Amino acid sequence: MEMFYYLLFGGLAVVVALLELSKTGKDRVATSSAFNSFKNNYLVVYSLMMAGDWLQGPYVYFLYSQYGFGKGDIGRLFIAGFGSSMVFGTIVGSLADKQGRKKACVTYCITYILSCITKHSPEYKVLMVGRILGGIATSLLFSAFESWLVAEHNKRGFEPQWLSLTFSKAIFLGNGLVAIVAGLFANLLADNLGFGPVAPFDAAACLLAIGMAVILSTWGENYGDPSESKDLLAQFKVAAMAIASDEKIALLGAIQSLFEGSMYTFVFLWTPALSPNEEDIPHGFIFATFMLSSMLGSSIASRLMARPILKVESYMQIVFTISAFTLLLPVITNFLVSPSTVKGGSISFGGCLQLFGFCTFEACVGIFWPSIMKMRSQYIPEEARSTIMNFFRIPLNIFVCIVLYNVNAFPMTVMFGMCSIFLFVAAFLQRRLMVVADSHRAKTQDWAQKERDVETEPLNDH
Template sequence: MEVFYYVVFGALAAVVAGLELGKSGKDRVATTSAFNSFKNNYVLVYSLMMSGDWLQGPYVYYLYRQYGFDKGDIGRLFIAGFGSSMLFGTIVGSLADKQGRKRACITYCISYILSCITKHSPEYKILMIGRILGGIATSLLFSAFESWLVAEHNKRGFDPQWLSITFSKAIFLGNGLIAIVSGLFANLLAENLGFGPVAPFDAAACFLAIGMAIIMSSWSENYGDPSESKDLMAQFKVAAKAIASDEKIALLGAIQSLFEGSMYTFVFLWTPALSPNEEDIPHGFIFATFMLSSMLGSSIASRLLARKLKVEGYMQIVFAISAVTLVLPVVTNFLVPPSSVKGGSISFGGSLQLLGFCTFEACVGIFWPSIMKMRSQYIPEEARSTIMNFFRIPLNLFVCVVLYNVNAFPITVMFGMCSIFLFMASILQRRLMVVSDLHKSSTKAQEMIGEDEPLNP
C-alpha cells in the first residue's frame, strides 16, 4: 500500500490525539456518577449498533460488483434501500413512538441481521430484499435510538445540557473510533485473511446480536404519546402539524435533508470517484481514514458544545466548508488531466480528492452531535421519532432520484449538485439562527410582561 495513505492517516491520528489530550477545564463538564453510568451504557450499545453498520460500509459496492452487477444494477439496489427507508420509515417511526422505542431498537437489530444474511446470495432478488430490510433498519437507527435516549435522559431528571456530552461521546466512538476499527477489521477479514467481501457482513450480524442482548437486559421502555386514542394517522397529523406550524422545525428538517442527502450520495460516489479507471485502492483503509476524519470532527464538536457556542452559528460555516469540499472533484477534473491507463495506483487528482473527502468527513463528524443537539431543542417529545422520520422522506427521495440517474450524468455533475445543496443548507442554517433568536427574544419579552402585570393594578 502506498505511503500516501499512511501519511494521511497518521497526520489525522496525530491531530485527533492532540485535541483529545489537550482538553482543558473549559472542554469538560462536571456530571454525576448516575449520569456517567447511563451515558456509558448508551454509548456501548450505540457503538455496537454502529459497528454493525460500519462493517458493511467499505464492501457494499464492491460485493455487488464482485457478483457481476454493473453501476446501474448497483444503483437500483441502493435505491431499494433508500426507497424502503422513505416508504416505511415514517410508519416504523410512529410505531416506535406508540409501541415503544426499546422495541423499535430491537427491531432494528433483527432487520439488519437478516439483511446481512442475504449478502451470501448472488441472486439479485435476494439482495434486493436485503436492501429493503436495510432501509427499514436505517430509519430505526437514526430515529429510535436518539428518541429513546432523549426521553430516558429527561425521565431520569438529568441536566438537559448533559445531552450534548452523550451525543458527542456516542459520535466520537460510534461514528469515529468504532468506524475506524470496523474499516480496518473489514479490510482484514475480506483481504488479508482472504475470507472475501461477504465476511464483514457476518461480523456485523454478530455485533448486532450482542447489542440486542444488552438492550433487552438493561434498557427500560419509553414512549412518545402512548394514548390509545391515537392511531398511526393521528400521529402523522400531529407530526405534520408540528412541522407546518413551527418554522424552526421545518428549517431543521430541510437542513438535515439537504446535508444527509448529499452525504448518502457521497457514500455511493466516493469509490468510483477515487478509482475512475479501476485504480487499485485499499477500500477498507480509505474508509477507516474517512472515519478518522469524522472522529476529528466530533472531537471539535465536543469542544464547541462544551463551551456552549451557538450551534446555529458555527454550523453555517461547517455547511459552507462541506460544500467547497464536494465541488473539488469538479475542479480537479478540469485542472488535472484524467489518466487513461487502466488499473495502477491512485492518480494525483484522486489524491487531491481524497484530502477533500477527508475534510468533508470531518464536517460530517461535527454535523451529527450538532444536529442531535438542535433536534433535542426543537422537536416535541410526543412525536419525536415520527417527525425525525418525516425529515428522512425528502432526503431519501433525493438520493433515489440521483441513484436512478447515476448512468445519465457524469460523477462531476452529481458532486456539483451535492455542493449546491450544501450551500443551500448553509443559507437555511442562517435563517434558523435568525428565527430562533427572534423566538427567544419574543419569549423573554412575554415573560417580562408577565412578571410586571401583578405590579400594575
C-alpha cells in the same frame, strides 16, 4: 501503498490524539456519576449497533457481484433499500412513538439480523427481501435510538447541556473509531482468514444480538405521547402539523435533507473522483482515513458544544459553507489541473488535492451529526419525535434513489457541483434558522418578563 496515504492518516491521527489529550476544564463539562453510567451504557449499545452496520458496508457490493449480478441488478437492490426506508420509515417511526422506543430499538436488531441472514442466499428475490429489511432497519437506527436517548435523558432529570456530551461521544466512537475497527475486522474475516464476503454479515448479526441483549436487560421503555390512543394516521397528522406550523422544524428538516443527500452522493462518487483513469488507490485505507477525519470533526464538535455561549446555529453556517467548498474541489481541479491520460498508476496531483478536500468534508460530517442531534433535541416535540425524524428522511431517500438511478447520466463534475449548491443553500437556511430561533427566544423572554411584572404589581401597590 504510497507513503502519501500513511502520512495523511498519521497526521490526522496525531491531530485527533492531541485534541483529545489537550482538553482543559473549559472543554469539559462537570457531570454526575449517574449520568456517566447512563451515558456509558448508551455508548456501548450505540457502538455495537454501528459496528453491526459498518461491518456490512465494505462487502455489500462485492458480495452481490460474487453472486454474478451486474451493475444494473445491484443498483436496483440498493434502490430497494433506500425506497424501503422512504416508504416504511415514517410508519416505523410512528410505531416507535406509539408502541415504545425500546421496542423499536429491539425491532431494529431483529430486522437487521434477518437482513444479514439473507446474504447467505444467491437468489435475487431473497437478497431483495434483505435489502427491504435493511431499509426498515436504517430508518429505526437513525430515529428510534436518538428518540429513546433524548426522552430517557429528560425523564431522569439530567442537565440539557449534558446531552451534547453523549451525542459527540457517540459520533466519535460509533461513526469514527468503531467504523475504522469494523472495516479492518471485516477485511480480516473476508480476506486474511479466508472466510469469504459473507463472514462480515455473520459477525454483524452476532454483535447486533449482543446489543439487543444489553437493551433488553438494562433499558427502560419510553413513549412519544401515551396519553392518547392515536392511530398511525393521527400520528402522521400530528407530525405534519408540527412541521407546517413551526418554521424552525421545517428549516431543520430541509437542512438535514440537503446535507445528508450531498453526503450520500459523495459516498457513491469519491471512488471514481479519485481514480478517473483506474488509478490504483487503497480503498479500505482511504475509507479508514475518512472515518478518522470524522472522529476529528466530532472531537471539534465536543469542544464547541461545551461552551454555552457558542450557539450551534451559528457555527454550523460556517461548517456548511466549508462543506460546499470541499465538494466544489473536483469541479475546480478538473479545470485547473490537467487530467492524466495514463491508465492505472498512482493517484494524480489533482486526486491528492481532492483527497485533502474530501477529508475536510468528512471532518464537517463529524461536526454535523452531534450538532444536528442537539438541534433536533431542542426543536422537535417529544410526542412525535421519531415520526418527524423519519419525515425528514423522505426527501433524502427520494433524492438518493434518483441519484442512484441516474448516476451514469451526468458527468461527475455536475453531480459534485449540484451537491455544492445544496450545501450553500443549507448554510443559507441555517442562517435563517438562527434568526427565527433568536426571535422566538426573545419573544419568550419578553413574555416571561411581563408575567413576572404582572405578579409583582400587587406587591408594589401594597
